[in-house]
Amino acid sequence: MDELNNLKAELKAGLEQRAKDRKLGRADAQAIMKLVDRAETRQEAVAASRLAFIYRAGMYGWDPQEDKTPAKCLRRDGRLSFPGSGLTHQLIIGDNYDALRNLVPGYGGRVDVIYIDPPYGKDSAGRHAGTNYKNDHTRESLLSMLYPRLILAKQLMSKQGLIFCSIDDRNQAYIKLLFDEVFGEDNFVACCPRKTCEIIRKTADDQLQSVFDYLLIYKSTDSVIAKDISGIRKFPYRDAEGDYYLDTFQNSGPNSTRTARPNLYYPIYVQNDNSLSLEKSTDTIAEVLPEPSSGDDGRWLWSKQKFSEDHHLLYYDGLTIKRKRYSTEFKDVKKYSARQAWLDDQSLRNGNGTKMLTSILSQGVFANPKPVELIQWCITLCPDPNATVLDFFAGSGTTGQAVMEQNRQDGGQRRFILCTSNESRIAEEVTAERLKRIMTGSGYDGCTDIPWLKKHEPYGDGLDVFWIDNGE
Numbered sequence: 203m204d205e206l207n208n209l210k211a212e213l214k215a216g217l218e219q220r221a222k223d224r225k226l227g228r229a230d231a232q233a234i235m236k237l238v239d240r241a242e243t244r245q246e247a248v249a250a251s252r253l254a255f256i257y258r259a260g261m262y263g264w265d266p267q268e269d270k271t272p273a274k275c276l277r278r279d280g281r282l283s284f285p286g287s288g289l290t291h292q293l294i295i296g297d298n299y300d301a302l303r304n305l306v307p308g309y310g311g312r313v314d315v316i317y318i319d320p321p322y323g324k325d326s327a328g329r330h331a332g333t334n335y336k337n338d339h340t341r342e343s344l345l346s347m348l349y350p351r352l353i354l355a356k357q358l359m360s361k362q363g364l365i366f367c368s369i370d371d372r373n374q375a376y377i378k379l380l381f382d383e384v385f386g387e388d389n390f391v392a393c394c395p396r397k398t399c400e401i402i403r404k405t406a407d408d409q410l411q412s413v414f415d416y417l418l419i420y421k422s423t424d425s426v427i428a429k430d431i432s433g434i435r436k437f438p439y440r441d442a443e444g445d446y447y448l449d450t451f452q453n454s455g456p457n458s459t460r461t462a463r464p465n466l467y468y469p470i471y472v473q474n475d476n477s478l479s480l481e482k483s484t485d486t487i488a489e490v491l492p493e494p495s496s497g498d499d500g501r502w503l504w505s506k507q508k509f510s511e512d513h514h515l516l517y518y519d520g521l522t523i524k525r526k527r528y529s530t531e532f533k534d535v536k537k538y539s540a541r542q543a544w545l546d547d548q549s550l551r552n553g554n555g556t557k558m559l560t561s562i563l564s565q566g567v568f569a570n571p572k573p574v575e576l577i578q579w580c581i582t583l584c585p586d587p588n589a590t591v592l593d594f595f596a597g598s599g600t601t602g603q604a605v606m607e608q609n610r611q612d613g614g615q616r617r618f619i620l621c622t623s624n625e626s627r628i629a630e631e632v633t634a635e636r637l638k639r640i641m642t643g644s645g646y647d648g649c650t651d652i653p654w655l656k657k658h659e660p661y662g663d664g665l666d667v668f669w670i671d672n673g674e
Contacts, residue, residue, distance in 0.1 A: 206244060213238050213251040220346075274300045276668040282634050286641060286664030289609075291602060292619045293637065295629040296670025298594040301621040302354035304670070305592075309619070313358040314589035316365040317580050317601050319572055320348060320377075341373060345380055351594065352384040358592065361424040364391075366417055366580045368572060374416045381420055391419040391427065396576065417580070427583050437529045443515075448524040451516060452492050453503050460492070460499035467492060467501045470509070472518045479513070480506060490523055494560050521657060559598055561654040562636050571597065577604035587614035596620035599633040603640055606661040637665055 214235050221231040234250060241247035276294065294301040321344070355365060365385065369377045374393065382390065394417040421427070437445035452458075453466070460467035471479045472488040482489070492500030503525070504512070517524045559571050577600055581591060593601035605618040622629050635645055643660035644650045 206241075206247065209244055210238050210241065210247050213247055217251065274304065275671040276304055277671040279667040279669055282630070282638075282646070282665075282667035284638065284642060284665055286662050288661070288663040289615060289617055290664040290666055291605070291617055291637075293596070293599075293602075293629070293634060293665060293667045294619070294621045294670065295624050295634075295667065296621075297623065298621040299351055299354075300670045302351055302358070302594055305619065306354060306357050309590070309592075310357050311360055312590055313355075313592045313619075314360050314363050314586055315581055315584045315591040316355055316359065316363070317368075317577055317591070317593050318355075318366070318595045319368040319593075319597065320344065320595050341376060344373065345376060348377070348380060349384070352380065355592075355594070356384055359422050360590075361422050362426060362584070362586065363422040364425055364427070364580075364584055365420050368396075368415060368417055368576075370415050371412055374418070378418060381418055385420040389420050389423065389425075391421050393418055417576075419580075419583075426585060439526070441526075443526070444528045444530055446526040446528040448517060448519070449527045451503055451523040451525045452495075452500050454495075458495045458500060460501050463501050466503070466505060467499055468506060470502075470523055476518055477513075478509075478516055478518060478523070480509065488518070490518065493522070497560075558603075558654075559600075559636070562639055562652060563632065572600050574600055574604045574607055577601050578608050581605065581608050581616065587612060587616065589614075589616045591616055591618045592621075593618070594621040596622035596633055597628075599636045602637055606641070606663060610661065634665075634667060641665060 217231045217235055217238070221228050237250035238247050241250055274296075279295075282293075294304075359365065365381075367377060367381065378390075378393065395414045396417055398413055398415055437447050439446050439448070453463075457463060468480070469482075470490045471482045471486045472490060473479060473483065473485045474487050475485075479486075492502055494500055502509075502523075509516075515526050517526060558574060581589070581604060591601065591605050596602070599620060599622075602618045602620050605616050608614060609616055620633065622633050624630060639645050639649075639652050640654065640658070641661050641663050643652070643655060645652075
């Protein structure tokens with residue numbers, strides 16, 4: 203009997219914690235606790251506790267009418283905030299639920315673009331249901347965590363608003379059902395597969411490598427989606443071989459490091475006539491090595507032998523090596539539609555996100571940060587060049603950079619609001635630090651040795667940083 207009572211106490215403590223975390227309504231938690239108390243066996247107690255994880259439309263463990271706690275105040279951080287010569291954006295540090303509740307009074311119905319990349323969960327319901335992410339989110343807790351935040355996000359969306367959600371292939375179906383419930387199936391726009399890496403290879407006898415994730419897109423009832431986002435693949439250059447465009451020559455796949463493929467890390471020498479060679483000579487004007495990747499040296503796509511055979515298909519642009527890809531390579535591929543449903547451009551690979559973040563912070567902070575170009579693509583689907591853009595799972599701050607880069611390219615006046623926690627000091631040491639470096643050209647400690655600055659000018663905008671005030 204003591205063993206059963208101990209189990210009941212443990213299960214009830216878990217229910218209490220879920221209620222505190224707003225993953226379960228207080229009334230629901232109390233009702234389930236009563237069922238646990240009445241259980242006569244371990245099996246009955248466990249079965250009763252699992253009612254907290256039931257997933258059904260309209261519930262998801264949270265009742266928006268029951269949360270009567272006042273919204274927490276925002277406290278501006280004068281140390282992390284800085285002025286700029288252009289627009290001023292916002293970074294809110296703390297629980298994104300509290301951040302969203304705080305934003306609703308001032309920004310309700312005024313946010314035009316929302317992009318989120320929520321933490322994909324792990325799951326114990328068999329190996330095929332599990333994910334590749336080592337965090338504390340089960341699939342059930344991922345859904346119940348997202349639900350109240352999406353309810354608030356819907357309140358923030360303008361009549362022309364769009365919301366985008368990146369999600370992996372194992373959770374996509376569940377998250378889509380959740381979005382259908384909150385935003386309405388009639389407002390579903392598309393589920394775009396995105397190719398996350400370049401190389402496809404078998405990883406086990408009975409498994410194929412997963413090389414896609416998905417981008418869910420939903421709209422407000424009156425939204426209009428821009429129609430001139432992408433067109434037929436362009437080949438802007440021409441030589442004796444035909445029309446071509448320039449693509450990366452550095453590998454950006456899951457094994458993109460020197461450690462993974464040491465034979466594909468080697469110097470390439472640029473001669474004074476811009477030709478490329480494996481041998482250094484008196485005519486050599488530059489030595490080019492792969493850029494760092496995931497905290498290690500990067501590596502090229504080709505072996506030395508293939509380089510020797512096909513180096514005439516490569517081009518040095520003054521900074522790095524590019525490969526020419528001719529129109530004849532795509533002659534059997536159907537022309538792209540007016541809007542790409544399959545996001546397979548090289549610029550949209552995760553490897554580009556990793557390289558970008560490393561060039562700014564000089565370290566690989568995330569294994570697969572989303573590339574700036576992906577979020578730019580999302581932003582341009584909204585035709586308003588003065589849109590307000592929100593990301594409440596901001597992570598490394600890619601959305602902020604995407605907004606400023608798109609403004610730079612088309613002269614827009616978009617503003618961003620980023621929300622992120624400070625777990626492991628990520629908001630201070632990654633999100634804010636990244637924004638400070640790309641907006642002003644220096645870090646908070648005055649550091650200016652930033653590889654990104656060799657190819658880019660600082661954006662010049664300002665940032666207001668706020669903390670969720672917990673009253674401590």
